[in-house]
Amino acid sequence: MKYPFVLSPLAGLLVFVLALPIASAQQLGSAGLGSFSLGGMSSQNQKPQSLDKIVAVVNNDVILKSELDSAVAELKQRNPGEIGQIPPNVLRSQVLDQLIMRQLQIQKANQDGIKVSKAEVQQGLSRIAQRNNMNLQQFTQAVAQSGMDMSQLRQHVRDEIKISKVRQKEVMEKVSISDQDVDRYLQNQSLRFSRNHQYHLRQIKLDLPAGADSTTTGVVRDRLESVRHQITSGKTSFADAARSLSQGSHAADGGDLGWVSGSSLPDSFDSALAGLTAGQISPVFRGPDGLYLLKLEDERGGGNDQSSDDQKKVMVTEAHLRHIILKPNEIRSDARTRKLAQQIRQRLLAGDDFAALARKYSDDKATARQGGDVGWIPLNRLSPDTRRHVENLHKGEISQIFQTHDGYEIIKLIARRQRDETQEAKRNKARETLGRKRASEQGNLWLRKLRDEAYVDIRMPNYQPTPGSP
The missing domain is CATH 3.10.50.40 (Chitinase A; domain 3)
Known part of the structure; x- marks a missing residue:
């Protein structure tokens, strides 16, 4: 069996890293918005330019000298020590190469019809705010006070999510690791x-x-x-x-x-x-x-x-559960749904059969026919809220009613056990290592193909191509 190597479209906003496979994320130009700082997008971006020159033509788009100047200034501001060791003209050439590859990826995303919703942009902004130790409202105020353009920042976030999505489509989804691998x-x-x-x-x-x-x-x-x-x-x-x-x-x-x-x-x-x-x-x-x-x-x-004693064992706690989920709908309001959940829990505490009530009332059709039986589930794969309720239960005990994204849920703990996942963890680690390596290789080929098939006219004086770059 082969397993696809999957990356969330928003993973790049958390850097890296990720969940993104580390090697491929860097070579593909990961979004990196999690590291955004209020000094990052210099207010000089907003200053009018009396004369702006084209430093590169990328298919039907252009990169302006002001864009290159801003990108170089931002890079120096964030990393003065490392960047200061690079000769200025070499630095400008390398930054221009990165801007060209970024533009090519955005163009490819647009060609593929990749869309980014307002909600996704909002999530991206929220993640940036979190990395800056602020909530979204505080971050928005700080952006305004710094003289930055919030609409420009939103567009930057939108473009980065587009790049992440097109990488997922063109590279990550095509990387698969088999059991034989x-x-x-x-x-x-x-x-x-x-x-x-x-x-x-x-x-x-x-x-x-x-x-x-x-x-x-x-x-x-x-x-x-x-x-x-x-x-x-x-x-x-x-x-x-x-x-x-x-x-x-x-x-x-x-x-x-x-x-x-x-x-x-x-x-x-x-x-x-x-x-x-x-x-x-x-x-x-x-x-x-x-x-x-x-x-x-x-x-x-x-x-x-x-x-075998020297090898670190990986033990996982599993729980055998039954559950009942009640979902509000057009006929049954949220208040009525919660009231029904309370009535069902009272009947369970009074001794009614959990399986029978799950068959009759549960809105989870996948498990209702089995009396709400969800089988053995590792606790580390449950949502944090569900896991907290399960961990507090003793064998045979009924949980409190709690709300999830599906609705109102009641859980019964049938049993709990420890399972040795050492070999499985070892194989998962190997699969991730292979996935990162293969994604990096495929990402390099994809970027090189994008560059080879594009019309790129570099007009920057004294441009120096980077050896080994796409």
Whole structure:
């Protein structure tokens, strides 16, 4: 069986990250609105321009010098340390590349007829407000006080959601991981979790702020992709590049991490090393606190000697439940529905049969015929409110009436048990790792295809194309 790799259209607004697979999200230009700050969209965007030049033509659209100036200024304001090390003309070229790719994705979304509702824009704004430690009303007032244009911000949010949706349609929905893929991955990776298997690694790390936006991530990634291109083409060595560029703690040693135990590697490193042999260099990938390149110098060690006692077990609490759901409708008002729920609960407490009342009254047609039996459900898959009510119940006990998005619900706890999900969790982790890697690869191909098929006329003076970029 194959499983699609799915990302919510709003996932990009939370960065990253996500639920978005991390590697693919960065390369695809994740929305990054969760990191929005009130200083981010400079008020200079609103100043009239006496003379504005076209710096790029992208199919039937144009990118103006004022847009490029604003994007560069915003990037410098958010990341003064990292961005300050890049020569100005190289920085402007890289930011222009990101603006072009962003425009191409918006154009593709429009061509595909992708729509963004007012409610989705409102949700996006609410998430930005939350990341700025405000409610939506406070955030709206702060935007107005800063001199920013709220309508411009709404359009920015709308465009980012469009990009997220078109990525979902064109890339994520086409990525699937089969059970056989997972089997092969676990077999190939088994040594990586061995206590006595070690890797001699070098790394180049560029810092990236938590929740970095798409422009920041794209510029830093382009810089590291350019370095990778120089290394693989023989223009410089990995060690020399690490000494001059890396912001990791081992930069002075040419990025040499020495021998590292496979069991201590972060998940992102594990994925990047998959399939590498001695002397090879990984793709650019998102790791802890930044973007990374790895070089596998050598590896050593034997088979997997971990005992079952050494492996961390994943235990999940499950509950066997029956429920009754009552939904307000055109005939039965909310007040009458709640009153009926109260009457039913009183009958249950008096000893009436739960299954019989569920068959007669429950509006959940999928379970009503089974007497409201929903079977065994892991508690971590229930909504927070439902989970809280279930956790407070003893075997055979009836819950209080509580409201969900479906209506009014009453639950009976039949039994509770612990189930070992260690192997399932291991397979899920492998599936996510494979999904991130495959989505990154497919995302690169899709972006490159967008650029190759587009008419792009760059008119920026002294533009320098970024090696390795789409």
